[in-house]
Amino acid sequence: MPARSPRSSTIGPRLSLQAPRGLEWRAEPQLLDGEHREAEHYERTVFDGAELGGITLQECLLEGVSLNDTELRGARFIECSFEDLFAPVFRASRSSWRETALHSTRWGSAELYDSRLDGVHLDGGKLDYVNLRGARLTDVLVSGCIIGELDLSGVTATRVALRDCTVGTLTLDGARLKDVDLRSSSFRGIHGLDGLRGATIDDQQLQLLAPFLAESMGLRVEG
Template sequence: MPPRPRGATQAPRLSLQPPQNVAVIMEPHLLDGDNREGEHYERLALDGQELAGITLQECVLEGVSMNDTELRGARFIECAFEDLFAPVLRASRSSWRETFLHSTRWGSAELYDSRFDRVHLDGGKLDYVNLRSSRVTDVLLTGCIIGELDLTGAKATRVALRDCTVGTLTLDGAQLADVDLRTSSFRSINGLDGLRGATVDEYQLQVLAPYLAERMGLRIEG
């Protein structure tokens, strides 16, 4: 393998594998603080339940609704989500590790003070994703439509947004390293100083140029 060019943006380090030999659970009774492993939940409604501190490891969740479910401090390890539905997702201080999410539909996702490690979010529509003060490492987003992605005060390392459409990207106080924004579009970006450590393509740079010039107090005259 040829050496990586000096200064090239590092891609997220992902090697996700789907959970194997999971047991289908028809009517699970999940409680806050539970530790469940190797289970498959399908077409399950967990709306409004108190599941703070729950741990799911090597589990598959397919067509599960978590609207207004209390998931504060929850841990998802080596899990796979398909069609996760939550107009209101309450998962502050949660942990997501080596997990794949496909076709996610979130309204307001309260994920502040959380940790995302080796996570792939593929497709889906998310209105507001609050990752304030979170640690996001080796995360890939592909083909997502996001109304607002709030990374205020977050630490993001080896994160890539590919073919995503984002309304507002908020980066006030963010610390970015190897964050790849190429191929994605943004209507507006708040906290331009937080872009340090990000990679953009030539078209994105042209779009950003007037805002960067204004930030630096440059006058542009033809």
């Protein structure tokens, strides 16, 4: 059954994530672009600068892995778990994420534009800039994260929740939202207010948005 917030008709993300089990530990793994790897455990491994475009990881666990400037364009992650993922530059445009959890992520710039996220939980961590332009998000929960800039321009988002997050700038130009819950998170600024249609906010957030809404409508407010 979909999770519902108290006294709300907003439908929350439908998640049924399970930690990968029965994994083979890879001491010195080597990955190649386009490979399909399954049920493997990578720990404290460095893939910085590697060309891994189109790779598929299924039911894998990655702990303390560094993926700085790794080419992951078109990669697929299925029923995986990432812990302490590190990447000052994370390059994974047009990637696919399904039934996957990410804990304590540290990203500087994350290129995830034109990607697809289905059943994903991003929990905790610090992310400077997340580019999800044109992405499709379904059943996605982002919780306890500090995000400098979150760019959701042109996204199609269904049953998405930002819970207890601190976001500097949220950009929503051309976004199409349905059952997107922004309550309990804070934002310093929001661009593309028209893109908020379909989102749920709380009373306090509405008060903070009032000046931006007035400006976007050309209203002059005088006491």
